[in-house]
Amino acid sequence: MSAPSESETGNGRSNGSATKIQEKNRARILEAAFSEFAQFGYRGARIEQIAAAAGMSKSNLLYYFGSKKDIYKAVLADLLDIWLAPLRTLDPQGDPREELSAYINQKIELSARYPEASKLFANEVMQGAPMIGDVLEGSLKALVDEKTQVIRTWAAKGRIRPVDPHHLIFMIWATTQHYADFATQIRALTGTGIEEADFRKSAEETVASIILEGVMAKGG
Amino acid sequence: MSAPSESETGNGRSNGSATKIQEKNRARILEAAFSEFAQFGYRGARIEQIAAAAGMSKSNLLYYFGSKKDIYKAVLADLLDIWLAPLRTLDPQGDPREELSAYINQKIELSARYPEASKLFANEVMQGAPMIGDVLEGSLKALVDEKTQVIRTWAAKGRIRPVDPHHLIFMIWATTQHYADFATQIRALTGTGIEEADFRKSAEETVASIILEGVMAKGG
Amino acid sequence: MSAPSESETGNGRSNGSATKIQEKNRARILEAAFSEFAQFGYRGARIEQIAAAAGMSKSNLLYYFGSKKDIYKAVLADLLDIWLAPLRTLDPQGDPREELSAYINQKIELSARYPEASKLFANEVMQGAPMIGDVLEGSLKALVDEKTQVIRTWAAKGRIRPVDPHHLIFMIWATTQHYADFATQIRALTGTGIEEADFRKSAEETVASIILEGVMAKGG
Amino acid sequence: MSAPSESETGNGRSNGSATKIQEKNRARILEAAFSEFAQFGYRGARIEQIAAAAGMSKSNLLYYFGSKKDIYKAVLADLLDIWLAPLRTLDPQGDPREELSAYINQKIELSARYPEASKLFANEVMQGAPMIGDVLEGSLKALVDEKTQVIRTWAAKGRIRPVDPHHLIFMIWATTQHYADFATQIRALTGTGIEEADFRKSAEETVASIILEGVMAKGG
DNA sequence: AATGAATGAGTCTTCATTCAT
DNA sequence: AATGAATGAAGACTCATTCAT
Structure with missing residues (x-):
């Protein structure tokens, strides 16, 4: 998934000017989360697996997105952008x-x-x-x-x-x-x-x- | 879902001569399980909710079907019967x-x-x-x-x-x-x-x- | 603490007719919780320590009281009964x-x-x-x-x-x-x-x- | 709380000649810590909230006081000074x-x-x-x-x-x-x-x- | 046939602390 | 002097499953 999403980070420091490393990590998380949520749905998805797929620790993932629901929301926001474009x-x-x-x-x-x-x-x-x-x-x-x-x-x-x-x-x-x-x-x-x-x-x-x-x- | 399924129960008590109440309970469980698995998928489904929807205790449900996977299998078996019939x-x-x-x-x-x-x-x-x-x-x-x-x-x-x-x-x-x-x-x-x-x-x-x-x- | 409390159990089966073992366990939990909350306050209290003091597993404690807050509420309800009696x-x-x-x-x-x-x-x-x-x-x-x-x-x-x-x-x-x-x-x-x-x-x-x-x- | 405390900082950088800004930050931290510890006790207090109340990052707070316990000690030292004065x-x-x-x-x-x-x-x-x-x-x-x-x-x-x-x-x-x-x-x-x-x-x-x-x- | 009691392995989340810059 | 990034240990809570009755 490539479309960037500008939803909140969960840690309180999102001041709009995201570092390169932040952008990169957020993108990697969203990409991994996409697969996981897609395959298992919200309940069935496991944060730990998303973190593993994104190549980082569960704690670090939660440093970027405060909760499972936050990740899910961010992923859905990206999704809708992509998904509804063609009809337009x-x-x-x-x-x-x-x-x-x-x-x-x-x-x-x-x-x-x-x-x-x-x-x-x-x-x-x-x-x-x-x-x-x-x-x-x-x-x-x-x-x-x-x-x-x-x-x-x-x-x-x-x-x-x-x-x-x-x-x-x-x-x-x-x-x-x-x-x-x-x-x-x-x-x-x-x-x-x-x-x-x-x-x-x-x-x-x-x-x-x-x-x-x-x-x-x-x-x- | 009403079609009865004759898959294994998981406990050893299924001796072929099922009581009427047994049949009824199995049917109620399968019906409830259908909805639950359909909405939440396998991982996301909750045994407790299936039991509640079937109007019985979680323990009793597990008396009929030994495990979550057993219920799921039984439900899928029923499903395929229904689902593939028209094409035939x-x-x-x-x-x-x-x-x-x-x-x-x-x-x-x-x-x-x-x-x-x-x-x-x-x-x-x-x-x-x-x-x-x-x-x-x-x-x-x-x-x-x-x-x-x-x-x-x-x-x-x-x-x-x-x-x-x-x-x-x-x-x-x-x-x-x-x-x-x-x-x-x-x-x-x-x-x-x-x-x-x-x-x-x-x-x-x-x-x-x-x-x-x-x-x-x-x-x- | 001895005063019994009739607040909800957290598991959905509280039908008013509590078994002896239930009463006993609830009482033991409340007694242990009293000490823990008294010493450490709500945030500082640890469910695990309450369970240990009550002589049961954390899981079993949570079988009786669904959450930390539930225990705290029950304890406070008991407390107020005792605490306000003399002034009356x-x-x-x-x-x-x-x-x-x-x-x-x-x-x-x-x-x-x-x-x-x-x-x-x-x-x-x-x-x-x-x-x-x-x-x-x-x-x-x-x-x-x-x-x-x-x-x-x-x-x-x-x-x-x-x-x-x-x-x-x-x-x-x-x-x-x-x-x-x-x-x-x-x-x-x-x-x-x-x-x-x-x-x-x-x-x-x-x-x-x-x-x-x-x-x-x-x-x- | 205004009384300055000269307890150890935890990091090795306190060389006696503290900058004005250092003094000011230490004072702000102690003041914020006072409220937090007072309301929630030691266990219940949260470093992040102290930092927020003191208007600085958690990391920076820990630059001044090496650990939660260090802050608590400093706060208590200040406290006793104030608290026991009248009796004298x-x-x-x-x-x-x-x-x-x-x-x-x-x-x-x-x-x-x-x-x-x-x-x-x-x-x-x-x-x-x-x-x-x-x-x-x-x-x-x-x-x-x-x-x-x-x-x-x-x-x-x-x-x-x-x-x-x-x-x-x-x-x-x-x-x-x-x-x-x-x-x-x-x-x-x-x-x-x-x-x-x-x-x-x-x-x-x-x-x-x-x-x-x-x-x-x-x-x- | 049915259920309450109990448990242990997860699963999310919090939080003090460390690291690199 | 300051901060963002990262982590691991601990904590609350969930849930399928087992046990005893």
Whole structure:
């Protein structure tokens, strides 16, 4: 995970001017925490393992983030930045086929590059989104409201079939994230995974093709 | 969850002739365990909470299932029975449009009726399927291999477009299960959920329509 | 400390009908906790030491009282029962000299019998009464308001000199509790302590004599 | 607390010629430590909080005082200087009534000005005087022995009633220190405290009046 | 069949102290 | 003279599991 997060440190000395070593350590912690929380969820995650993965002592980790919850919050903040970016790029002025196709591909790339982020997000939501519930109901809803309107407009202009935009978005989310969240199952069934270029390419093609064909106006 | 499971109890008292009260308690435990494991995953689940939800003491629960892992195994066994059933019904002789449509609907119904089962499955797989990895690689793979062949045959006959059958199956799984696994997010964005009939109907229609349109041969 | 306390157990099974073993263990814990909290205050007290003094494992102690704070609360509840009893007996109808004399003696006896209770109370109040602040402002204030009125009535009738009743009460409290709270200093200076009968007798006589002479009307 | 203390620093840098800034910092630390130790006792006190109250980093505080115990020792040394001064002024040649009255007033003033000192002393003694036990048994005992003799002489001359001098001293200590140590309780019961002039005046008058009346020979 | 009692291995967190700069 | 970084020991609390009844 690379996106820096500027949340509080837990020790009272965060005065905005973080040292290089601080930045480095915080980044290493967040990266390690991502994997751990993604795999085991909040309760199941172990601070000690995060510290080990970050190459430091548990005490030192807690010197940077005062508590398990603090780490989790910081990780989620980073996550949302990454996770919601692609949807923002959906352009009302663009060609529906190209826009949707690009969006699908971006999401699959994201799943390939940040599989832990995907799992972490899934985990948090599956537990009822105790930490990011307000984000879902707030800024995410606003964003989705906006984009469903874009889709409705496309349909009104006859550029796509009139499908329920929410379900379309859910379908894209579900399908693309599936490659990260269910990677174990996919590997068991196909012997490969989204992190391998060939498979990613076939996934992108198939998914885009089905959804686009399914959504395009027959006459289009 | 009601399907009884005949896995081992852990204590030596299961002599085959289970009392009615025994059966009832085992069922209540499994039902409670389903929710708990589904929401929190294996590590995060708490025996005490399962016992409380099942209306009995922690000690008594452990009288029925000797350990946390035993409960988890029993729950997973039940889960797989339920979870894999619909795919088995996919009939090579049937009409692709009807078969796929029926399969999608069954999966959505399943998500609506057993949302915890869906989450539990997701959780287990996301953690690397430590418990059911062999099932995935064994009987599930066999089943999927068989059904991908069915789809390929349909394509070979020109009854559907030649899409990669694995990706098609993943898309159906992902999309339908999404309504259970991400219910919190869906409710935050739409104000409703798959357990409500209207929403379920619109989900089924939209999903089936997009996938079927996306998969059907243009000339078909 | 012997007074039983009926506060909650911390484990959720407290159904009112406590077993003998439960009662016994709870009593032993409270007794041990009294000493520990009295000597070291809340922060300084160590659960492990309480458990050791009570002759059980830390885990078992926490089976009875869910947290350090719970123990502390239970101990304080017991304490207040014991501590405030004597003042209640101050009888408006009685002879001031006898009433005050009896009250002083009771308080000195209390300090002799429950020196830890005295220290514990002192400790809590010295820290700002974070736990019993409301009791002080509530029931204790009500009780003291009542008794200051008694003293004022005595003065109005000319049975004692018109002294400020609050200060009189504080003087009695301070002086009598001093024998428990400052026992170490007293022993360093006199070689003995309030728990020894001779010393206790001389303390009672001297204190009572000075206060009574100091308070009685000259003509009386 | 302002009295400077010349106890050892713990680090080897104290070469006798302390900078102004050094002196100032040491004073600020001691002042902050006084409050902290007074409120929470030795174990309960937190170095970090002392540092914060003194407006410096924890590390810097430990640069001045090598360890928690060192700070505590320095604070106690200061304390004893302040705390035992008034008793030394008790003049055998003076008039008992005036001498005792002056002593009582001095002690009450002390409680008003240095409430933390009073609490700190109480705390240390209540824990068994682990740090100042030798002082109590040494110089304090010598001082008290001397002053009890003064009181006995007064009694022998018929200038006061023959009361046990130890108990008289304890009574004065207890009563006057009570206004500092139990300030929270006093405020809960009266709405005011010894730091307010009116209340202090009434305390001084009442306490002095009761003790003097109680101690003076009837004929005197 | 059921439960209260007890435990030990974790798990998070605090805190005095040391180190390097 | 001062501070940020780091640590290890200790402390509170959790939790699956065992024991006795």
